[in-house]
Amino acid sequence: MQPVLRVHSKTVVIPSSNIDTDQIIPARFLTTTTKEGLGRQLFADWRYRPDGTPIADFVLNRPEARGAQVLVAGRNFGCGSSREHAPWALLDFGFRAVISTEIADIFRGNSMKNGLLPIVVDDATSRWLLEHPGAEIDIDLETCRLTLPTGAVVAFPLEAFARHCLLNGIDELGYLQSRLSDTERYEAARAW
């Protein structure tokens, strides 16, 4: 995995709360056996009509969304299924970070393992971001600070080890493999 140090980008806003992984990528696209190319199907049922033509006024189809790397959404983003296809699709589309007041557990874990930053902010910051689509913001992973164009600086939490892995481009599997001698000892010691 490539190290992730900082994301500097304009935002795209989808204000809905409880955006579930069936919206991020509908189940009918999960028949793939690879991770690639899922950006085309990101938010498919919000982006396209049943005949496949784009819905022009949906935010991801608008010209101002082009090149945006940060998605700002309402609370409880990524709830529902465990499909890792959700962060794969967001990344393939070009997003590098998602910002909400609350991000569902499984989606959050899946995101960090793929280099998509799940950023949880307070209500006031979220409200400002939701009300200012296209704002140029800066996310600094080393300091865990988000800077708004107003100059306001907001700290965000990120699990320490996942952050370490992102900053250094380390795969968590390598760490688990380095603890295999502990795992072997554990297995040998188990009485049941």
Next chain:
Amino acid sequence: MRTLFDKVWAEHEVVAETADTPAVLYVDLHLIHEVTSPQAFSTLKRLGLPVRRPDRTLATMDHSTPTSSEQVFGNVPIKVDDAARQVRQLEQNAAQFGVELFGMRDARRGIVHVISPELGTTQPGMTIVCGDSHTSTHGAFGALAFGIGTTEVGHVFATQTLLQRKPKTFAVNVEGRLRPGVTAKDLILAVIGKIGVSGGTGHVLEYRGAAIRALSMDERMTVCNMSIEAGARAGMIAPDDTTFAYLKNKPRAPTGEDWDKAVTRWRTFVTDPGAVFDVAVEIDASAIEPMITYGTNPGMVLPIGASIPDNAGDEVFDKAMGYMGFHGGDAMLGKRVDVVFIGSCTNGRLDDLKAAAHILKGRKVAPGVRLLIVPGSQEIKRQAEAAGYADIFKAAGADWRESGCSMCLGMNGDTVDAGQYSISTSNRNFEGRQGVGARTLLVSPFTAAASAVHGRITDPRGML
């Protein structure tokens, strides 16, 4: 003084967590299926790694598999091309990595969360993971069971461990007793209605109290299954004599002296008196009515006799009402029904089919309504046929299928058309979940069957 969760967690900590690193948690049982495993097997191939513990890994196919007998057992090819490819890939991967697979024509195949309990591989005190959020189902046995992503499926393949931060604990105390016609499905929908779709985020739920103790294992699985719909990755119920009676003589449960030793150990997996939970909520089971969802997440739920609250102006509410074609103030009873689906890892077990048969016996599905009944496993299909339920379903005009996830998520071509109302015993009423533009209302098997008969949303209590 520790909770059930604390005990199971502590027994599986290979390395304890620190401020800098999460715990390394041992996985006793890894369940896999065709949809979330291919990319994890690809990782193993790329790194030249084996599946470290194939003896702790079980595979089946359920999500994208057909439910028509001709496509499962006949010579008719699987209708969805990509699904056929996924099925073949799992067959190849299981063979290459030495993983036991309950394949397409295996008599033990079924929904992954239905077959593991049936086999007796799901046991109290275990850690169980699967690349599927409804892995929480297995918590009904006092196991710590949760869904993981595909990267983590790869971690478990390679190391039999996962990196995990210890979640917080959340007691759901359900006292009193469910009234006739009110089911475990109504209970869990009432819980989600109370704590909300993110109320359990970061927590493991433990369902406790007299109402929970009175539930069968099939019913307990329904409750734990939908923990994720409240945002909780896992939900648990302490094992008791009901649990042990269910597991006794299951094909892979311990036998003889091992059984006695296992039960003695399993009895320790209970929350100690006085143990403290981070959060607790109290629910009175006797006040729960048959429940039905009216919106596009499982927290938008009501007693079936109630009217939709008028929350016009609320963004989530307005969007949901637009999608569903409903309005604030509408009564739920009497609304139109196009499709009824009875099945899924939530309500596809024998108790559920028995409830549906109870309502459908001697009755007919209303003209113009499609009733699809999909057993959770081939074993349940056989049991339902032996008990006469399948004959009741067919006589009522239902479509009785081979097992699988089917119309719960519509991956296999079993879908609901745009604009149609689907009364479903599944777990998610998200937009498009059962097909593009499909409108899903989540209910119990009683309510689903009753609504199929009348072609309108119906309170089942008048039909028991």
